[in-house]
Amino acid sequence: MDSILFIEIESSYKAIPLLVFKRDHHSSIIKKSHVRIYSDAHALLMAIEEQVQEFQKLIEQQTIQMIEDKERELNEHISHLQASAIHQLTLSQQQWFEKAEEQLNKLLDAQEKRLSEAIADARNSMASAIRNRLIKMNQSDSLIGYLSDALHAELNDVEKSLVIVKSYSDNGTTLTIENDDCMVSINTQELLSELKSCLENISDD
Template sequence: MYIELRKSDYEIPRLGFKSNRSSNVVKKSELVMYQESRALLMAMEDKVTEYQRLLENQILELIEEKERELNESISKEYKKIADEWVDQQMDWFFSAEQILSEKLIGIERMVSEIKNELKTQIALAVSSRLTKLSQSENLINHLIDVLHAELEDEAKTLKIQRQEMADGVALTIENSDSVVSINTQKIVEELRGVLESI
């Protein structure tokens, strides 16, 4: 910052002689006083320049100090805002993680319930069919073929005894060496047991 002095300011105070005489003669004492006044004026001008320089330096220091304070304040405020933002993000992530975890647990529970329900429905459906299977002629005919094969009766000359029961059919075949019997009810019960263990 500069203080500009007008030219008119340099003329204050004006040094001159006011004489009531009409003569151009100047006394020696008046000349000495003029010289002292002139020296005093120059010294004052030097002081004004020095004070102006000091004032400029103080203003520059003040500006630099205020600039440092402003930068520190901005840095602190920025750090505060950044920390608050990080805290908000952490809270959001924590909340989102909890919500996601609850949703996943709910989905797992729902999938487990659906799975158990399907398992029960399948078990009931298969069990119902297994009950009918014990009386199935296709199964009985297949088992008859198995019995002939077991005793190596490819010509199927051996007679198979068939005994109807409440829940199935018992098939028996025998030759001179052995007797083999199959009960469709037991086969169905074994299949049902395997199904229930799944």
């Protein structure tokens, strides 16, 4: 009769799943070789678990590094976009100010031109009116009277005792006054011509 070997199972192996062992379903005996297989398998599983944990830590580190890199790249991209937006805004403002300054200069130039033209028109109109008035004054009694007073004043004839000789012609009226020391003459046409010449010079300026 064959002898039967019984093996005492330690408490640490009580949690061993029955599926691990390939044994006869009609027997509760576990062979020592099966226990050794399980022990080796358990050690291999523990080693695999350690490697899995290491790989998991490595993946976590790589993931964190990748997130940090992506976050840094995103921040750099955002900073670049902000800088670009600020640059574009500054450039747009500069272009707006340059355009506004250009428009203002054009407006000022146009206003200055219109003002100059208005002043020139006013001076020409005034000069033309004065010339026409001077032409009409050539034989004017008022002008002759004014010139007569000027001749008396020129010779200090306060009493107006000196006689003024008037000579009329197509060239205007000539007024002459004299005393013992000198003789003074004024021609209305020549006087008016000089005045018109002065007006023309003023208009040209």
